[in-house]
Amino acid sequence: MKCLALLCLLALATPAYAATPEQHYLDLRDRYIAKFAKAPENDETSKQHDAALKELTNVLRGLMGPITIKGLPAEGQSNADTLFKGDSGFGHLDGLGFASEGDKMQAVVTTTALLKHWLREHREDGMPQEIGAAFKSDRFYYQVIQDSAFAKYAELPITKPAGASAAVAVQGVRGNGDLKGPPHEIDVVAIQGEKVFFIAASDAVKTAEIPACEKVWKQMMAKPIDKKDPRGDITREDNAMNAYTACFAREAPSQGWYATAVKKAQSQLELLLVR
Secondary structure, eight states: OHHHHHHHHHHHHSOOOOOOHHHHHHHHHHHHHHHHHSOOSSHHHHHHHHHHHHHHHHHHHHHHOOOOOTTSOSSOEESOOOOOTTSTTTTOOSSEEEEOGGGSEEEEEEEHHHHHHHHHHTGGGTOOSSHHHHHTSHHHHHHHSSSSEEEEEEEEOOOOOTTOSEEEEEEEEEESSOOOSOOOEEEEEEEETTEEEEEEETTOOOOOOOHHHHHHHHHHHTSOOOTTOTTHHHHHHHHHHHHHHHHHHHHGGGSTTHHHHHHHHHHHHHHHHOO
8 A cells, every 4th residue: 555655646746747848839720720621612611711820820839939020021821821731831830931032042940849840741742861961862951942843953952051950952953844954043952950940042043054964864765665654755754854964963063154153152051051
């Protein structure tokens, strides 16, 4: 009996499990997703959805603390802009989102814990599960913001600040159609402490076609379609695109615009981490 009484006292003295701030956010988000999955489409549901996003935004603001990114609004909104699973844009990176007029520049601030959870949620989409690998994958840049596909053309060499544990810059093309063309967008992602910072500039730098890579593209597209492949034409184009972007990554450092692109990527990184 004495042992039983002692165990009861120890149980009472042991603090109950306390969810992390990130888990509190995720639990709230998931409850709303489940709720709206069963909700009818009407004005009342729309109002409730707006209120839910506002509540999630407030939770994220408390979690992230004050964030200042020059050229972007002082207060971020939920980067998850829809809680309806069937909506286009569902599943963006959980965090505070900031955008300039016309979305020419977009940023997201989150935590490493929320990032890791988001990577797991997108495992079946082909998202790498290791953070470093994800930052080098076009899947990350495709799904972090907007609803447009992203083709990564090259990584840009940036100098990681002493206070950052990771910093990656990529150059690419975003769109819903043909992704072949001069890449004008530069995306930068960095980790400082427990926070993750992402920024995308859609018209960051003017580039041009590289003749050697155009030749590679034409050679790949001239290959016969595999008749045994039901997606033969798409497979050929995918292979041509992979060869084209690989060529671009090799040839980019020798182009006249390359130094400007690297400088622009570095300046985007400094916008994120200078606080």
